[in-house]
Amino acid sequence: MVSTFLCRSIFSHHSCEQTCSNDRKILALGQIISTVVILYTAKTFKFVTFPSLGRDTWSKIFPLPILFLGNAVTGLGGTKELSLPMFTALRRFSILLTMVLEFYILGTQPSLSVQFSVYTMIGGAVLAASNDLTFTAIGYSLVMLNNVFTAGNGVYTKKRLESKEYGKYGLMYYNALFVLVPFAFVAILTGEVTKAMDYSGWFEPRFLLYFGLSCVMGFILNASVVICTQHNSALTTTIVGCLKNVSVTYLGMFIGGDYVYHPLNFLGINISVIGSLIYTYVTFRR
Secondary structure: OHHHHHHHHHHHOOOOHHHHOOOHHHHHHHHHHHHHHHHHHHHHOOOOOOOOOOOOHHHHHOOHHHHHHHHHHHHHHHHHHOOHHHHHHHOOHHHHHHHHHHHHHHOOOOOHHHHHHHHHHHHHHHHHHHOOOOOOHHHHHHHHHHHHHHHHHHHHHHHHHHHOOOHHHHHHHHHHHHHHHHHHHHHHHOOHHHHHHHOHHHHOHHHHHHHHHHHHHHHHHHHHHHHHHHHOOHHHHHHHHHHOOHHHHHHOOOOOOOOOOOHHHHHHHHHHHHHHHHHHHHHHHO
């Protein structure tokens, strides 16, 4: 949560905000490159260890690169189409999908109390969506696709971590390495690379410092997600990801101007947040 806050704060307090806020793929691309560079350097100096690239590396970590790429592309698109409160409410569907995938792929059976908390979150999100006055088909489609990719990425990350062949750093390194070229192609295709190259602040030391820090913080955030999944469950990691957005949910109602108040919509968002808090209580009480 701290890493996410710092990433947002760094850019929101810099003069490049208006130029770079529409070029989020460039920042994401910088974070992918940072992951490759940091982990390669750490491996070279023996701070971390993981197997070298082989002919079967792709098959052993598949489908993580595809899921990661889809998660990044749909996530960036969904935030542009919906208000922050609705985006965070709909993102809770990733929790239900994660619970279902854990059952079928990992054989994990959630307790009744966990199921109740998840269904409460989903019920609130459905109620909020049924009275969303800012509904857009594109926005909803992107967020639901993002939920599918997020759930799949979390569950398959857990599955690959359990094999212990590549470890957390190996999975992060090869995942970033394999998506680097496709993601760069997407950024070029959408014209964001051209826009970024035209930006005049690339030679400003302050901008380069902030951009570099954002890239490093992105790496730290991704590392924390993988480590959380390794020591807990994919479901817990997904719910923690939603919990960190509780403050964003309520601040988004007053900041940004894109939230349209409706009593049932507001009630649904609150029910969804309460479900998240119930899960936290149930999980950490054990």
